[in-house]
Amino acid sequence: MKQLFFLPLTMFILLFHSYYAEAFSKTKPVGDSMDISRYKKYIDDNMPVHVKEFIDFVSIPSISSLAANKAAMQRCAEFLSNKLQKTGMFNAKVLPTDGHPVVFAEWNKVAGKPTVLIYGHYDVQPVQEALWVSNPFVPKEMNGRIYGRGAADDKGGIVTAIWAIEAMLKKEDKLPVNVKFLFEGEEEVGSPNLPKFIMANKDLLKADYAYSVDAFQKSDTEPEMILSVRGGATMEFTLTTANRDLHSGVFGGKLINASQAMAQLIASFHDADGKVAVEGFYDKVLPMTDEEKTMAANAPYDEQKELTENGAKLWKGEKGYTSLERVWYRPTLDVTGVWSGYTADDGFLNIVPGSAHCRLMCRLVADQKSGEIIELIKKHIALHTPQGSTITYKDLGGFANEAAQFSTNTQSFRAAYRVLTKLYGKEPLLMGTGGSNAACAHFKNLLNLPIYSFGFLQEDENYHSHNEFMRVSDLQKGQYAFCMLLKYIGAK
Structure with a gap:
């Protein structure tokens, strides 16, 4: 994941709030379709085992931009494939590309139910080891946080989705929907081989819903969804x-x-x-519209706080635009x-x-x-x-890679929106990003499959920087969320 600066589009909330409230009131009660009590105890009881497994995963130095790192990339892909197979997924395999391999697995035993595709990436950014408090590839657990390169971006997102599947299969020996996983090893270098792989495997990747775990929430109490990415x-x-x-x-x-x-x-x-x-x-x-200007002006953004948190003196850039407008629209x-x-x-x-x-x-x-x-x-x-x-x-x-924008009028969006609202007790902020994610554009343009953010790291977890970490509580909450999401989609 490239450094991301996400900018709230609060006007969307005002525009669509009444629509969602009316539409959601006509569906099944939230409590019925998202009850995960059967899985929650398994998730909680197995967190110590999962933390150890996560540390093993993060310890693999899967830096995709290093030409001499092919062995580590292959090892990381095989680690994932083996984990998916042990979890109970079918057809788990490491598939070659012209660069680093992709990992695919599926569970397809419920006829008549939709298929959910979950995307993530196992490659990580390079490191400046001298700036770290500990070796970035000898992960340390400290004060409820696991420090290591890739812990937040994106290995934490990957394991939360896999562990959620594990919990559901352990407790019921089945899933409420069909699931496909696709994890690539080149997101941090722009996903150069993903388009060719997608074009050659359209049937393999066919799905009704799609989510990316390469995403985060604004904080532990503030959910968000991403509606656009820059190229x-x-x-x-x-x-x-x-x-x-x-x-x-x-x-x-x-x-x-x-x-x-x-x-x-x-x-x-x-x-x-x-x-x-x-x-x-x-x-x-394209020039900014009046609506876009209003969205940026009304966004809950504390510029001085952001300056202080980042040790900066002044935000400066293209004249005639605010800080948010520059990152969002320019x-x-x-x-x-x-x-x-x-x-x-x-x-x-x-x-x-x-x-x-x-x-x-x-x-x-x-x-x-x-x-x-x-x-x-x-x-x-x-x-x-x-x-x-x-x-x-x-x-x-x-x-x-190219920029991409995503509609709020899709079943994938509505399902994730409802789950986050239930999980956090408030509607998610609808966000844009100044960063890039090639996969988002490729899925939309090549498969006509919009892919929505559904990840649970937090904004302050130092992704792409030294001392990257992920909270253990994020790993736990992410599992709850994926169980809720799959159960909700299956109940529709």
Whole structure:
């Protein structure tokens, strides 16, 4: 899961509240269709065993962006496949792709009942181990929290869904609906091989409902659902001015300094007000509607609190938009990494750097195409590269995906909305995200299957950052929620 900043769309609640209240009042009583008392004791009693199992899962360093990490990725996929088989799922298997494998399993023994597809990803982000309080792949349980890379994003979401199935099968030897699991190993690098897999396996993935566990709730007491995601595109390039770093006493003052040339080039990406200066970047971006502006203005957002929590002094970006509007409605271009010259912690090397490197990340909105944006940036770089410098590009493995939006007028949405309302005792906030999730767009565009958020990590659990953790209570609540969801869908 990419860093996500979710922005409440409270106006949706006002617009649809009366509709949902009327529609829901005509269905079966909530207590009848969501009673999970048969499963709750099993879930509670088995939490110590599940915590140990979770620690084993998180300890596998399944970093998908490392080229030399194929063995760990395969091991993680096999761990999941074995767990699904032991749980009682059928057809559990590790399926190859052109990259890291996907894991599939199904339970299909109730004729006439709908099929629920549950998506997640077992790959995780890289780590900066020096910033962690403990080894990120030797998970630690402290104060009701399990610390480790991938604990929240997304291994915690995966196990809550699997354990819920386990509880239902242990207590009743059957499920109220048919279930399919699909867990991929490349979400953190943009799911480059997922479209091809989906197209080749449409029948295998056919479902009536779809949910992603790669999601979170606003807090332990505030539920939310995600109705849109931004797209994304990444690129890396190297600026070269010489075939090596050279002596600053001999070459300083006559050799173009690659670090300084890169700084000059990077500065050209934005104007003084923070707007992206790449020609054509905004051509397909639709202007904000009055309704969208109202939604952002009315959102329960405490900017000062967010600044304090993140140790920041000021939110700044494209002029003419609020912080929420920028993250929700506007595309961005961010430099995510720059390196050049001598960067060791100790010592001082007197050189003029001969090369510098840069990585970029764009967050895109509806109608922007990742491939088109990358080409526009390359044209900009060609026009603004300082004289005497050359540019080469590195393939980052195809991190490119499109934005997606999801309707509130679907059975998948209504089922999840009801369950969260019952579980938390209040209606969920309807949210958008500044982050990207390629799978959401792929399921909608290739299978005509909208996939809704149904995950139970919380906003403060440091996903994509150091000291990532997941609360044990999240793991427990997630199991309750999935039992309620499947039972509710089966009772319809």
